[in-house]
Amino acid sequence: MSGRLGEIESRIAATHQLDAVIAAMRGIAASRSHEAHARLAGIRAAAQTAGAAIGEVLAFAPEGAAAGSAAARDNASGGEVCIVIGTEQGFVGALNDELAGHALRHGGARACRWLLVGSRLASAAASRGLACAWSAPMVAHPEAVPPLAVRMTDAVYARFAGGMHATRVSVVSAQPGESRVRIAQRTLVPFDLTRFRVPPRPQPPLVNVAPARLLSGLVEFYVFVQLCEALMLSFAAENEARVRAMLAARANVQQRLSDLTQHYRALRQEEITSEIVELSTGGQAARRTTN
Template sequence: MSGKLGEVEARIGATHQLEAVVGAMRGIAAARSRDAHARLAGIRACAAAAGAAIGDVLAFDPSSALPGAANSGDGAEVRIVIGAEQGFVGGLNDRIAEEALLRPRERVGHWLLVGTRLVSACAQRGLAQAWSVPMAAHPAAVPRLAARVSDALYARLADGERATRVTLTYALPGESRLRVVQRTLIPFDFARFHVTPRALPPLVNVAPARILARLVGLYVSFELCEALMLAFAAENEARVRAMLAARTNVQARLASLSQQYRAMRQDEITAEIVELTTGREAAQRAMD
C-alpha cells in the first residue's frame, strides 16, 4: 500500500462504501428468505388438501393406486437438482453439485438443473448435457418456475425412454450447517396418506384411477414447488451468512486502515512540529 496519507484516506472511504453495499445485500437476502418462509404455509396447505383427496379416493377404491408405483423397476431416473442463480453464497452450489453427482448416476437418463451457478458447478464436474432453467429471482416467481420444471419433467416421463424414478436434490434452509437432501418423487408413496373408511362410497362420474392420477400429478407439483421455495430460502440464507462474513472482514480492514491512517497522521504532525522547531531555532541563530 502507498504510504501517502491521501491514498489511505481514499481507501477508507471506498471501504465504507463497500460496507454499505454488503449491508444492503444482506438486508435484501434476509427479506427474501423471510418472504419464502412465509409462503411455505400456503404451499403445504394446498399439498395437504390434495393429500386428503388422495386418501378419500383410496378409501373407496384402493385398487385405483397407480400400478407399479411401489417398484422403481429397471427404468431410467430423472434427477432434478436445485441450486442458486446468483453468487455470494459460499460453497452452496459446489456442495449441491457434489452431492447430486456423488450418488450413482449410471441409470440417470435425464438431468434437470435449476440455477445458472449450479449449471456451471455441474459442468466443471463433467455434466455437460442437461436441461436447465434459471432459478427464481424472488419468491413470487417460484410457482411459475415449478410449472416449467413440471412440464419438463412430464415431457421426459412421456418420451420413448421409460423413466421409473424421479428424485429431487436441494439444500434446506434454517440449518446451522449446510444440509443437502435428496427426496424421491416417483415412485409415488401412497402409504403416507391417511385413509378413512367410508360407510357409503361417494358418487363419482370419473374412473377412480383417473381421478387419482390427476391428484398425484397435482401433489407432485406441490412437492416440487415446496422444494423450490425451500431451495430459494436456503440460497438467500447462505448469502446472508456470506455477507456477515464479508462484513467482519470489511470491519477488520477498516480498523487496520484507520490505525494506519492515525499512525501516518501522527508521523506527519510530528514532522511538521520538528520542521517548525528547526526553523525557529535556525531563525534565532541567524538573529544572534
C-alpha cells in the first residue's frame, strides 16, 4: 500500500510541475500577443503616411495611372503568388491545418505559387499535397517582423523578375479574435490606386524624382508595410491561440490533479483503516493469550 501511495505522490508532484510549465507558457504567449498589438499602431501609421504620399503623387502623376491599375485588376486572370503565414511553434490547436485548408480552397483552379511562412504550416501543407515554391521560418519575436517582410517582398519580386506570368499576389494569414482565430485574405497585386484620396492641389509639390518612379517606390513600400501588418497580426493570433490552448490544457491538468488527489486520499484512508484493523486484531489476540 505504501508503495502505491508513493507512486501517486510522485505523479501528483509531476502534475504540479506540468501545471507550472503550462502557466509559464500561457504567460509568455499573452505577453507576446500584447506586444504585437502594441506595435500595430506604428505599422498602421506608416501605412497611412505612405497612402497619403501616394495620393499626393497621384495628384500630379501622368494621367492613366489609376486607370492602368483598374485595367490590371480586370485582367487578373493569370497565375497567382499566394503567401500563407502560419506558425513556427506548436500548441496552437488546428490553426495551421485551417490555414492550409483555406489556402487550397482559395487557390482553386489557379496556377498558384505558394510562399509559406512557418515550419508547422509547411508540414501541414505538405500533408495536403501542397508544394511550396519558397518558405521561411515564422518570427519568434515582434522585432523580427520587418526583416522577414523584406525577405518576403524580395521573394515576391524575384518571381516576377524570373519571368513568371502572375497577375495576382495575395496573403492568407490568421487574425486575432475575441473567441477564436479568424482566417483573412488580402490582395497585394494588382495594386488598387483608386482607394487613395487625391487631395486638390493648385500646383504640384517640388520633387526630385520622376512621378512614375516615385509612385512605384511608394507602392513597393506600401506593400512592404502591408506584409508587416499581416505578419504582426498573425503573430498576435498565433499567441492568442496558444493562450487558449494552454487554458484548455491547464483545465485538463487541474482535473487530473483533482482525480489523483482524491485517489491518494482514498488509498491513505484505506491504509489507515487497515492499520486500525491490524492493531485491533493484535490487541484482541494478546488479551486471549493472557487469559
